[in-house]
Amino acid sequence: xxxxxxxxRGLIGDILKDITNAGFKIKALKLTQLSLSEAETxxxxxxxxxxxxxxxxxxxxxxxxxxxxxxxxxxxxxRNLIGDTDPSKANEGTIRAKYAISKGENSVHGSDSDENxxxxxxxxFSGREILF
Ligand code: CMP
Numbered sequence: 345x346x347x348x349x350x351x352x353r354g355l356i357g358d359i360l361k362d363i364t365n366a367g368f369k370i371k372a373l374k375l376t377q378l379s380l381s382e383a384e385t386x387x388x389x390x391x392x393x394x395x396x397x398x399x400x401x402x403x404x405x406x407x408x409x410x411x412x413x414x415x416x417x418x419x420x421x422x423r424n425l426i427g428d429t430d431p432s433k434a435n436e437g438t439i440r441a442k443y444a445i446s447k448g449e450n451s452v453h454g455s456d457s458d459e460n461x462x463x464x465x466x467x468x469f470s471g472r473e474i475l476f
Contacts, residue, residue, distance in 0.1 A: 346409035348402060349449040351375075356409055359452065362439055363413065366425045372412035372465070372474040380404045386467060398448055410468035412461075419461060422454040 346359050356375075364370065378386065383400040390396050415421050427438025429450060434441040444450040455461035465474060 345411070345453040347449070347451055347453060348406040348408060349445050350443055350451040351407050351409060353443075355443055355451070359439060359443065360409075360411075362425065362442075363411075366415075366421070368413040368415045368418070368422070368425075370411055371414050371476070372410075372469045374410045374468060374473070375407055376410060376468070377407045378404045386464070395448060402449060412465045412469065412474050419455055419458055423456075426452045426454050 346356055350356070350359060360370075380400055383403040384391070387396065387399055387403070390399060393399075413422060425439060427434030427440040429440075430447040431440045431444035431450060434444070439452050440450050444452075455464050
């Protein structure tokens with residue numbers, strides 16, 4: 345996902361360019377907005393964390409871009425491209441180092457495993473919206 349802070353600042357094109365320049369193929373793409381309850385479902389794994397309410401209200405406050413991406417070792421390659429959750433710790437040149445505002449408003453989300461990538465792709469897209 346390209347998150348609300350990045351969409352609000354007009355960064356969709358820059359971030360998609362970084363993603364495709366890094367060799368990812370876009371298999372599905374959508375501009376949409378999460379309701380609060382959809383954000384709570386998407387981030388249910390963090391429901392006991394102190395930042396959960398801030399996270400879900402931020403993620404539902406304005407549009408996001410959802411994407412399904414393809415590359416060999418896509419999960420780890422994408423995490424390398426986006427950098428650390430905390431932009432002050434993210435390597436130079438990573439998407440979060442370049443664009444993120446804070447640990448919470450960190451511009452992009454990437455799945456943390458192949459299993460979660462499938463779950464998250466199916467959260468955002470119906471079968472016929474994903475190209476194979
Ligand atoms: P993301 O990769 O989408 O996964 C969980 C999100 O929770 C994370 O990016 C941040 O947006 C947010 N997050 C994680 N840790 C913190 C924190 N310590 N304080 C605030 N938000 C956080």
